[in-house]
Amino acid sequence: xxxxxxxxxxxxxxxxxxxxxxxxxxxxxxxxxxxxxxxxxxxxxxxxxxxxxxxxxxxxxxxxxxxxxxxxxxxxxxxxxxxxxxxxxxxxxxxxxxxxxxxxxxxxxxxxxxxxxxxxxxxxxxxxxxxxxxxxxxxxxxxxxxxxxxxxxxxxxxxxxxxxxxxxxxxxxxxxxxxxxxxxxxxxxxxxxxxxxxxxxxxxxxxxxxxxxxxx
Numbered sequence: 001x002x003x004x005x006x007x008x009x010x011x012x013x014x015x016x017x018x019x020x021x022x023x024x025x026x027x028x029x030x031x032x033x034x035x036x037x038x039x040x041x042x043x044x045x046x047x048x049x050x051x052x053x054x055x056x057x058x059x060x061x062x063x064x065x066x067x068x069x070x071x072x073x074x075x076x077x078x079x080x081x082x083x084x085x086x087x088x089x090x091x092x093x094x095x096x097x098x099x100x101x102x103x104x105x106x107x108x109x110x111x112x113x114x115x116x117x118x119x120x121x122x123x124x125x126x127x128x129x130x131x132x133x134x135x136x137x138x139x140x141x142x143x144x145x146x147x148x149x150x151x152x153x154x155x156x157x158x159x160x161x162x163x164x165x166x167x168x169x170x171x172x173x174x175x176x177x178x179x180x181x182x183x184x185x186x187x188x189x190x191x192x193x194x195x196x197x198x199x200x201x202x203x204x205x206x207x208x209x210x211x212x213x214x215x216x
Contacts, residue, residue: 022059022071022072022073022099023099023100023101024153024171025059025073025148025150025153025173026057026073026098026099026101027146028056028129028130028146028147028148030101031057031073031098032051032053032077034098034101034102034103035077035096035098035103035106036049036051037103038096038103038106039051039077039079039094039096039106039108042106042108043079043081044081044082044083044084045081045082045083045086046081048081048082048088049079049080049081050079050080050081051077051078051079052077052078052079052091053075053077053078053129054077054078054128054129055075055076055077055124055126055127055128055129056075056126056127056128056129056130056148056149057073057074057075057098057126057149058073058074058075058124058126058127058149059072059073059074059150060074061074061097062074062095062097062120070097070104070105071097071099072097072098072099072104072105073097073098073099074095074096074097074124075095075096075124075126076093076094076095076096076120076121076124076126077093077094077096078091078092078093078094079091079092079094079108080092080111089111090111090112091111092108092109092110092111092118093108093109093117093118093121093122094106094107094108094109094117094121095107095109095117095120095121109121127149127150127183127184128149128184130147130148130149141161141162141163141168141194141201141213142157142158142160142161142162142163142164143156143157143158143161143163143168143194144156144157145174145187145190146187147185147186147187147190148173149183150173150175150183150206151173151174151175151176151182151183151206152173152174152182152187152190153171153172153173154168154169154170154171154172154173154174155170156170157169157170162213162214163213166211166212166213166214167211168203168211168213172205172206172209173205173206174203174204174205175204175205175206176202176203176204177190177193177194177197177201177202177203177204178193178197178201178202179202179204180193198215199215200212200213200214200215201213201215
């Protein structure tokens with residue numbers, strides 16, 4: 001694949017309104033599995049690969065060199081692997097875009113020296129990698145959640161539950177609970193907030209919608 005264009009301004013530009021072109025936020029564990037498989041396919045010694053994921057993904061696009069802009073869930077990771085002489089080359093940044101359970105783009109930088117991929121990653125302004133992506137159960141509301149970089153992704157809503165009656169739907173992403181931002185919180189903290197709430201629960205969603213679940 002072609003290398004990225006000078007990516008600092010390309011990745012930083014304001015995104016057009018293309019929300020309908022994005023799939024649901026990927027599960028972080030699945031995202032890493034797909035990403036690591038795609039990177040391994042480009043290595044001389046795939047079995048030697050050692051990965052680090054310091055960043056979470058962002059919903060946005062970027063422009064590879066002389067190619068159309070690629071839209072999806074983008075981030076950068078680090079891989080170290082052996083070369084043809086059997087020695088490790090050192091930590092190497094890679095850029096990746098995934099959407100709809102598919103790797104749309106992946107490109108590796110260089111372990112040493114300047115390259116456009118590494119420069120793009122260093123200026124990407126990505127969020128920190130999720131610290132806890134285990135599914136959470138918000139039993140009182142009938143929700144099954146997965147922690148993502150932007151908040152809590154709603155996997156399922158139990159039919160007849162208070163959450164379903166309030167209008168909560170799978171695919172929504174909660175960003176605030178009763179005015180408290182939950183970005184970066186572990187799943188256990190979200191469970192406690194929902195289970196221990198007194199009175200109605202106000203859930204702010206990505207897109208600006210607020211849903212109020214009446215007190216039980």
